[in-house]
Amino acid sequence: MAIRSFFRVQVLSTPVSDLIRRLTVALLIATIFLAGIQLRRWIGDTTRHVRYQHDIVNGFYWGSEVLKEAHRLSPDEASANSWQGFCRGYLALYDRVKHKAYEKDYHLDYPPLRLLVMAIWAKQVRDGFPGVDDGHPKLVNPLLKINFVCELLSAVAIFLLVRLCVRRSSLGARSSLLHRFSQEQRASIFGLAAASVAWLEPSMILDAHGWPQWDVWILPFYLFAALAALKNRWFWCGCLVAAGAMLKGQLLFVAPFFVFWPLWQKRWTSTLRVLAGFAATSALIASPWLLRTPASWIAIAAVAGISLPVFLKYKVPHGSAWLAGIIGCAVFVIGVFTRGSFAWLQVGFIYGTEHYPYLFISSCYNLPSLLSKVGWSLKESFLSADLGFVHLHLTLQWALRLLYLASLALCAHGLARHLRDRDPRVLIAIAAPWLLMFALLGQMHERYLMWGAVVSAVALGVSIRLTVVHFVISLASTAMIVHVMLIDKKLDATLPAIDALKHIRPYGSVVVLACVAVYLWNTFSTRLPAFQHREVRLGATPSVSLGTGAGGGLSLPAGDCE
Template identity: 80%
Template structure:
């Protein structure tokens, strides 16, 4: 599903194998993403016979090169090269990038707000102290060059850093065969709404659904999953009530408006717990140990086997 907001989680699936030191698996992810995206948007990018001829030439030369030198993982390299070639050829032959402008860029430019309607996240708390999305958060002066990093990009960089931490925790949990690997997979979906600006209230629904994997990890994390689900439902109900604004629902709207800050704190706390479980390491005494076949506990009631 190539929805702009969901693609914020996409780097996680590249960082996951990369931090496991499986560079070829990471390359497979990039090549697959490039090839699939190119296939979908090729009708807009390759609009002339010249463009298709150029792509055929690139594909032919790349295929001959892979076959001639018998490159390992040749299909991966071929898919990546052809996928990238579609975008490059489209840019030089007058291809249309309207799909990018309308589908991905328009929303970020049309809604320059820290949050949309009712949202329990960090940007909603930042708006309470008077900050806005396009405020300059960090200014860097390098000689005659002035670099201003807006709050929007600061939150994005913070989120990307959190994704890298989640991928690192996931790699460690996989190595240790820790069930909290499920939490590491769910955490990016929760962090997306918790940290990023311009989020709608409904985007927590994906995090609430994915966080259901906590039922297979622990009771404590399962309770947090239900809290997140309640918060997601509350935000959606709040927006639905605002859309109708019936006389009978005005008191409920006021209550939900006043608890928004408290809801944001609760959601951020829940996400912090998930992130902590993604990054934390079990104390050795609490780690699961394999029981060797035939080994008996010193407190076992069964008679000890006689020595030969």
């Protein structure tokens, strides 16, 4: 009651009260920010004995392999240690790994930008500690700082997303505590609440500073891509998705969402602009491998020289986006005809989809985990039929992929309708792809629910019920990460916890699937969320007359006729 009374106090619109309010908000933000920093430090110190070292060692190993390749291709030590030699080693590593692999078992599954980050990190470490060995990499802090920046950017993006969608909403996220605030103020309050929850998300902090892993790197790219799409910046949306995918290929699983989105709105040019941005950014990053001869660069210059005058002459809307897309597509086509290297694609992306041929990895609460309990396997035949001259053979892996793709299309359809209705459940549709990916697809690691746990914090701008579901998802994501970290070390003190987490896996799978189903339902349902209600004026309720006489007619309020 005290909180309710506080929010009901009439706020004076004076410079002093405005200053006090701004200082209070700034103090609150600073407190949450510093609490997040302290929590990350505490997690890092507490998990030191159960830290999962394999990913750190693996990253340092492949970064060091770039440096070894630079030494192999350089004429002397000085040249090998230069940035020019570094680039030679970086660009040559994919081809060497592909050439030396036995039966296409590359071991390396890093996309180009992640390999670049690891190589720069390894170079920095070896410059400072020349005698360090591969098994004990030093100075992990640079990578943890990248994690920190990505976490902070993700929280900022969630604030902007929630504020934008609540501000645009015709229904308005309502709360009995906030009804005296304007729509603009409520949008900022809900945005700040969602960003705070995302910033303090335990599974993200555990993944980024306890494990540690680099999964958080792609979150800002996805969130800002969604923000760009909401702002009708479709070309930049495609650019962000492509850049993020070059860090971690898992972003490609949710990338079709940004294609379905404008398609359901029948905005065909917007779809093409997304693809143009994706093609242009991918080509820009991959061009050192694709364009290896002077002839290929001359061909690209010719394509640009022919296309540019056309767009300038006819003043085509979004001409720069179309030009970039055309040049991007030309890079891939010319790369094929001039025998450019696609080893970065084979090793960095395709190999990752074949590396773990299992329904799930480690401890996962999802549908494939339940299917494995009843004896299914990833490559098992799900459907087999002869259709004339065509033999149809569908494995469980592809059946799950098709199911996921259909669900993704439903999410985009619901989002398009919520945008049309100015419904804040646009936010739920934006969060749902990550949840569906983990819940339905095979070959998932336990860490991958972390993406859905962070993005689903946008539910604080929609309803209380969906907010509760978010916290359940967060708890499940944290439990899976803790389980795997404890299994890796198996200390005597942690054995009871390991046993308990193992036995709750089937129940956790059911709970996670139920939570994902709730989010999916809210992407295409028309029922109003809990925060929202229509205001009904008693005096304005129309009547339905059951009689025509001046005094003998019987009339009922319209709401009583059901």
